Amino acid sequence: MTSDPRIGPIALPHSRARRVLESLLEGSGVTLNGEAPWDPQIYHPDFCSRILRQGTLGLGEAYMEGWWECERIDEMARRLLLHGLGERARPPSDRLMYRLQSGLLNLQSKARAYMVGETHYDLGNDLFKRMLDPTMCYSCGYWKDARTLHEAQLAKLELTCRKLELSEGMHVLDIGCGWGSFAEYAARHYGVSVTGITISREQASLAQRRCADLPVDIRLQDYRELTGSYDRIVSIGMFEHVGHRNYGAYFETVERLLADRGLFLLHTIGSNSSDIYVDPWIERYIFPNGVLPSIRQIADASEGLLLMEDWQNFGPDYDATLMAWLGNLDTQWHEIADRYGERVQRMFRYYLLICAGAFRARDLQLWQIIYSRGRSCRYDAPR
Incomplete structure (x- = not known):
């Protein structure tokens, strides 16, 4: 250095x-x-x-x-x-290059879907265990009444379950299940069965172990390969990897899989602009092929397929979540320093801090959106 x-x-x-x-x-x-x-x-x-x-x-x-x-x-x-x-x-040449790439290639095609898993999520469960809270949620917590990261993540999981109006015996699909946070919580506290999919081998392995005593099926699978019918569908922190060329196919998949009176909850980071661009440092070192959706892009892709029932923004809560993750990582880094080294530590510190600054500046948003098929009774979203 x-x-x-x-x-x-x-x-x-x-x-x-x-x-x-x-x-x-x-x-x-x-x-x-x-x-x-x-x-x-x-x-x-x-x-x-x-x-x-x-x-x-x-x-x-x-x-x-x-x-x-x-x-x-x-x-x-x-x-x-x-x-x-x-x-x-953002140099104009960078913006032009990404537009040309994304115009000529589907950067989030099935063939490329596993790249982010291999680069980021498979980096090491020992690292993420030290950064995250015991739920292993790698998405924004809900800090409305929370004082700690763990309380905020439990509140987010509970809010998600209540928004989906879960009841015992339902079959729930979790698109992008991560380390099984939602699957374990929903199965344990609401008596539902869950099918969870992820593109990360490390996530799938840990999620299978933590849900071994529950009616939870964790699969290493791309969302486009799914079949069946589900009472509820949830997707937490995965839509950022779908890509603008696939938004239509994503919502068509959800519409095809969702039961007649079903509900779908989409939890995603959002962009203030529909400009197709990614930060080159984040793209290279953190989330390959990731791109953030805008309100317009989500609305255009879902229109005519699903009815939007509720749209909540708690983007400022991501600032507190990211800073709590950094605090965990700083406190426990010495336990894994020999394996990962100073360069990886600085990479994670920089990633967490610039993202916290972006949410604090309201440059990024966090949305939870509820959809139905438009055939259910009046929907009132909890807060």
Whole structure:
């Protein structure tokens, strides 16, 4: 690592790159080598030129390599996004390249569906066990009346079950079941049977073990291969991997599988814009082929198939969730440091903190949407 706090940040060379970067930062409240906790401290003379050349990809990679430090990356990210630097940090060539790629290729096709599992979710259950709470929920908690991460995740699971109006004997499909959080909770507390699917071998293995004494069937399977009929369908934190070219096929699959008086709950991170773009650092290091949906994209894909009954946004709760995950990881990292190393630690810290800043700036949203087939009685969503 280049970073050496014992030496302190370097004096930045007087270069055109530095002048351009400082002019972009003007008014954001973020200063290179400044004194505020959200000011980045620079340890490499090529930092400015790299950021201008590579945008957010270079910023993330430079952090992983120790080129800069910052006490409050979350607050740095919030200020930069509120200043409008999110858009300006995306080189036009990057946006054009992604549009060309996604136009010519289905980046989330069945053949590519397992890539994110292999890259991220299969990284190691020992890492995720230390980052998450005992439910192993890897999605936004519900903090309305919660004081701890565990309380927030239990509240989210309970809210989801109540929104779905679960009752004993129902058969529930969980699309993107993760480590079995919802499947275990719903089967244990509501007496339902659950079929859960995931594209991660590590998730499937752990979910099968934790649900071994319950009427839960966990499968390593893509959603497009599903058959049957289900009283309820839930999808928590999976739609972000579907991709805009597949939204129609996704909702057609749900409509085909949902029983006549069934309900479907979609829990997803959402974008404020329908622009087709992904952050190159997140795409490369965290969620390959991931892309966030907009309100319009979800509405267009579901129109004519399902009736939207309720749409709740509790995006600010993701900020608290991400910061709690970071707290867990920081506290327990020493237990797995030898296996993963400093680069992976910095990668996860950066990922959690920039995402927390993005939710705090309201640049990202978290939606829970309830659909029916339009043949049931009046639906009143709990809160």
